[in-house]
Amino acid sequence: MPMILYCCNVKSIENQLMAAKSATRDIQRLKDRERSEVLIELAEVLDQHIAEILRANEQDVLQLEVNDPKRDRLLLTAARIGDLCESLLAVAELDDPTGQVLSSKELDNGLLIEKKTVPLGVVGVIYESRPNVTIDVASLCIRSGNVCVLRGGTDAWHTNTVLVDLIREVLQNRGINPDVVQLLPTDRTFVTELLEATKYIDIIIPRGSQSLIEFVRDHAKVPVIETGAGVCHTYVEASADLDKATAIVANAKISRPSVCNALDTVLLDRAVAATFLSKLSIPFGEAKVEVFADVEAYAILKKGGYAYLQQASDLDFGREFLDLKCSIKILDGLDEALVHIARYSSKHSECIVSQETASITQFMQEVDAAAVYANASTRFTDGGEFGLGAEIGISTQKLHARGPFALEKLVTEKWFVIGDGQIR
Amino acid sequence: MPMILYCCNVKSIENQLMAAKSATRDIQRLKDRERSEVLIELAEVLDQHIAEILRANEQDVLQLEVNDPKRDRLLLTAARIGDLCESLLAVAELDDPTGQVLSSKELDNGLLIEKKTVPLGVVGVIYESRPNVTIDVASLCIRSGNVCVLRGGTDAWHTNTVLVDLIREVLQNRGINPDVVQLLPTDRTFVTELLEATKYIDIIIPRGSQSLIEFVRDHAKVPVIETGAGVCHTYVEASADLDKATAIVANAKISRPSVCNALDTVLLDRAVAATFLSKLSIPFGEAKVEVFADVEAYAILKKGGYAYLQQASDLDFGREFLDLKCSIKILDGLDEALVHIARYSSKHSECIVSQETASITQFMQEVDAAAVYANASTRFTDGGEFGLGAEIGISTQKLHARGPFALEKLVTEKWFVIGDGQIR
Numbered sequence: 001m002p003m004i005l006y007c008c009n010v011k012s013i014e015n016q017l018m019a020a021k022s023a024t025r026d027i028q029r030l031k032d033r034e035r036s037e038v039l040i041e042l043a044e045v046l047d048q049h050i051a052e053i054l055r056a057n058e059q060d061v062l063q064l065e066v067n068d069p070k071r072d073r074l075l076l077t078a079a080r081i082g083d084l085c086e087s088l089l090a091v092a093e094l095d096d097p098t099g100q101v102l103s104s105k106e107l108d109n110g111l112l113i114e115k116k117t118v119p120l121g122v123v124g125v126i127y128e129s130r131p132n133v134t135i136d137v138a139s140l141c142i143r144s145g146n147v148c149v150l151r152g153g154t155d156a157w158h159t160n161t162v163l164v165d166l167i168r169e170v171l172q173n174r175g176i177n178p179d180v181v182q183l184l185p186t187d188r189t190f191v192t193e194l195l196e197a198t199k200y201i202d203i204i205i206p207r208g209s210q211s212l213i214e215f216v217r218d219h220a221k222v223p224v225i226e227t228g229a230g231v232c233h234t235y236v237e238a239s240a241d242l243d244k245a246t247a248i249v250a251n252a253k254i255s256r257p258s259v260c261n262a263l264d265t266v267l268l269d270r271a272v273a274a275t276f277l278s279k280l281s282i283p284f285g286e287a288k289v290e291v292f293a294d295v296e297a298y299a300i301l302k303k304g305g306y307a308y309l310q311q312a313s314d315l316d317f318g319r320e321f322l323d324l325k326c327s328i329k330i331l332d333g334l335d336e337a338l339v340h341i342a343r344y345s346s347k348h349s350e351c352i353v354s355q356e357t358a359s360i361t362q363f364m365q366e367v368d369a370a371a372v373y374a375n376a377s378t379r380f381t382d383g384g385e386f387g388l389g390a391e392i393g394i395s396t397q398k399l400h401a402r403g404p405f406a407l408e409k410l411v412t413e414k415w416f417v418i419g420d421g422q423i424r
Numbered sequence: 425m426p427m428i429l430y431c432c433n434v435k436s437i438e439n440q441l442m443a444a445k446s447a448t449r450d451i452q453r454l455k456d457r458e459r460s461e462v463l464i465e466l467a468e469v470l471d472q473h474i475a476e477i478l479r480a481n482e483q484d485v486l487q488l489e490v491n492d493p494k495r496d497r498l499l500l501t502a503a504r505i506g507d508l509c510e511s512l513l514a515v516a517e518l519d520d521p522t523g524q525v526l527s528s529k530e531l532d533n534g535l536l537i538e539k540k541t542v543p544l545g546v547v548g549v550i551y552e553s554r555p556n557v558t559i560d561v562a563s564l565c566i567r568s569g570n571v572c573v574l575r576g577g578t579d580a581w582h583t584n585t586v587l588v589d590l591i592r593e594v595l596q597n598r599g600i601n602p603d604v605v606q607l608l609p610t611d612r613t614f615v616t617e618l619l620e621a622t623k624y625i626d627i628i629i630p631r632g633s634q635s636l637i638e639f640v641r642d643h644a645k646v647p648v649i650e651t652g653a654g655v656c657h658t659y660v661e662a663s664a665d666l667d668k669a670t671a672i673v674a675n676a677k678i679s680r681p682s683v684c685n686a687l688d689t690v691l692l693d694r695a696v697a698a699t700f701l702s703k704l705s706i707p708f709g710e711a712k713v714e715v716f717a718d719v720e721a722y723a724i725l726k727k728g729g730y731a732y733l734q735q736a737s738d739l740d741f742g743r744e745f746l747d748l749k750c751s752i753k754i755l756d757g758l759d760e761a762l763v764h765i766a767r768y769s770s771k772h773s774e775c776i777v778s779q780e781t782a783s784i785t786q787f788m789q790e791v792d793a794a795a796v797y798a799n800a801s802t803r804f805t806d807g808g809e810f811g812l813g814a815e816i817g818i819s820t821q822k823l824h825a826r827g828p829f830a831l832e833k834l835v836t837e838k839w840f841v842i843g844d845g846q847i848r
Contacts, residue, residue, distance in 0.1 A: 025790060105811060111800055113810055120822055121792065198641075202822050217622075221642055223823045244845035251847035364840055366449060368545065376535055376843025385848070386537055386839070387529060398544055398626050398836035399647045400823040412822035415810070416788055419800025421668035423675035424809070 017200035026177035039092040043085040056158040117411040119145035121202035128208035144410040227393025230260035230348030237354035238269040250283035292316035318344035349378035370403035441624035450601035463516040467509040480582040541835040543569035545626035552632035568834035619644040651817025654684035654772030661778035662693040674707035716740035742768035773802035794827035
């Protein structure tokens with residue numbers, strides 16, 4: 001395979017960004033079927049090059065300390081590459097999000113006005129260790145007729161280089177401008193250049209830690225879709241079925257603590273606090289969940305002999321743990337829960353466990369979050385679970401996309417006005 | 425009427441922003457009908473207070489020099505207030521944009537997942553002289569269940585104060601928290617505070633000059649919808665019906681040159697340049713349109729004795745004139761036109777006049793703009809003309825809203841997930 005070289009001595013990424021902008025025309029000319037075929041072929045090519053990908057990945061992984069938690073995020077295995085290939089085939093099968101007619105009308109003067117979905121143009125993605133993002137983003141962008149410029153983590157440079165080389169090779173062999181997918185050099189100064197490139201970039205999506213997302217939001221001139229941080233609460237109301245509540249809270253915390261839709265804080269009505277905590281102690285204890293409890297919950301759990309117990313400080317509320325850790329607060333009734341959530345939520349996923357319809361309705365109306373739940377685990381907030389296919393992330397802002405940010409939102413709108421000499 | 429006082433000695437607008445955030449709950453609890461009734465009553469109240477509004481407006485207008493062009497933008501008259509009242513009644517009639525079910529499905533596990541439209545929350549608007557914006561924005565926000573904080577121009581302070589007092593009085597008399605609509609003090613430092621208030625503000629919309637919009641985009645941490653600047657081209661292709669082309673170009677330039685959908689640049693196929701320019705000279709000459717022509721167009725117009733002629737410099741392309749001025753460039757064919765537009769367009773409204781279906785299709789597909797036209801004046805890009813009702817502006821960015829930004833886009837989405845103990 002001819003390695004495509006990425007020059008590391010460049011002073012600016014402007015040439016790459018110009019090439020990206022210019023490539024929008026090339027990808028937008030492809031038919032729906034042609035875009036899907038790229039992904040199907042890419043799945044085959046990845047499968048054929050597993051050894052090469054794993055070699056490059058090993059180079060990256062070996063640069064980290066053995067016990068660095070980044071290692072797992074960075075690591076590719078044959079099985080993980082297999083998952084990526086499956087995901088490519090799944091994205092190839094999704095409906096074309098472009099060319100959808102959103103509205104169509106003929107005015108009295110004979111003007112025909114149609115609003116249709118069209119690709120965004122150039123999508124910039126800034127992410128950290130995980131090299132699977134490279135394939136996920138490139139496949140969603142190709143499927144939706146968008147060009148992407150990828151700024152992956154320095155850690156994953158060798159892996160990302162091989163992956164992007166393979167993508168570009170597939171594009172080139174099919175007669176498509178390979179600049180449809182580009183990997184940017186990882187020098188920090190180029191991040192700023194990317195964030196300010198309103199001439200070339202239509203949207204920036206940061207994927208990763210809260211600090212990365214805040215940096216991007218604070219420095220970008222290009223419009224940003226914020227994805228990521230989830231400080232998720234589950235409120236167990238006095239009327240709740242406490243067995244269901246236990247199962248929901250345990251699942252939301254334990255099933256996959258490292259992801260954004262995992263539970264961070266339990267809010268608990270005083271009336272059922274002791275009973276609920278004695279039930280919750282069983283699955284939490286088995287999973288060794290470290291609990292940061294407020295004074296009252298601490299006393300109850302202490303008395304019950306819960307082993308992994310700490311006193312909560314104020315910093316443990318509004319904290320995204322991404323770990324087998326959880327804060328618990330006891331309060332009185334829905335209004336107090338709503339006030340707490342309004343103060344500490346990151347507007348991702350929030351849940352009430354209750355059997356009172358009025359409480360459920362009020363909670364779901366008044367909590368300001370991408371997803372509001374009644375009587376189910378917040379872990380369902382996910383593009384796949386919501387039936388949208390692969391996702392770029394969970395948007396926690398309100399413009400354009402909210403909640404799972406998937407293929408269907410990688411488009412903008414365009415008004416087509418067809419006349420026969422009409423003037424105003 | 426009890427004047428509500430705005431303290432001008434405050435050091436921060438945080439209290440106002442907190443009050444705005446807190447008022448979201450009050451407006452979101454109102455029913456559709458109640459929100460419409462506020463607007464209907466406000467129309468009556470404005471009508472009853474015309475004299476008072478005009479007195480305040482006179483105070484503002486008298487502070488400007490007699491020949492300051494801002495004067496007309498700032499000026500209210502009884503007729504203009506009448507238009508505002510009519511517009512209030514029209515907005516009251518529009519369909520409720522909230523509570524629309526965008527998708528609804530039941531998963532195999534019994535989870536019910538619905539995506540619905542909900543109000544954005546707190547909308548911040550930064551604008552310049554025109555006091556009608558105060559009423560337009562407040563009415564659209566109230567209708568859609570949003571709180572608004574208004575940062576109007578210093579020039580319009582007295583007028584805006586009276587208008588916002590009247591709005592708040594109507595709210596208060598109906599038992600609604602008046603902080604649903606707030607006017608911010610005009611000190612410049614508060615603009616920065618507003619742009620960074622991610623805790624309190626959900627979206628910022630700048631309305632006004634290109635420099636205002638750029639300032640907001642470059643300094644905001646809150647998500648921004650860019651509205652405004654329109655550098656609009658009309659490309660007259662060789663196959664065009666030149667009489668229709670003349671009418672379209674003349675209308676796009678002359679009917680209302682001060683607005684963003686007015687024509688700025690004519691691109692003209694060489695094959696029809698001389699014939700078209702001789703036709704165009706008649707309406708352009710009558711309206712005294714000052715033409716900034718490239719070398720070839722200059723020679724043709726000069727020979728034809730066109731009176732209001734200048735040689736174009738490169739700065740006259742990509743320039744939004746907002747005046748009876750227009751640049752003209754002669755070129756060869758669609759590809760050259762597409763390259764010119766890609767370079768100079770502000771992605772607002774772009775038009776081709778042609779009788780070739782292939783050219784029209786390619787132009788409309790490839791030009792990257794909110795609205796693309798075939799054979800009609802770009803002056804139609806407008807919420808009212810497109811059947812959306814009153815608009816906050818024309819969005820020239822690609823996220824959330826593109827083209828006329830009207831009531832239907834003053835919402836975000838929210839996922840409602842209803843379960844019965846489901847875990848993942």
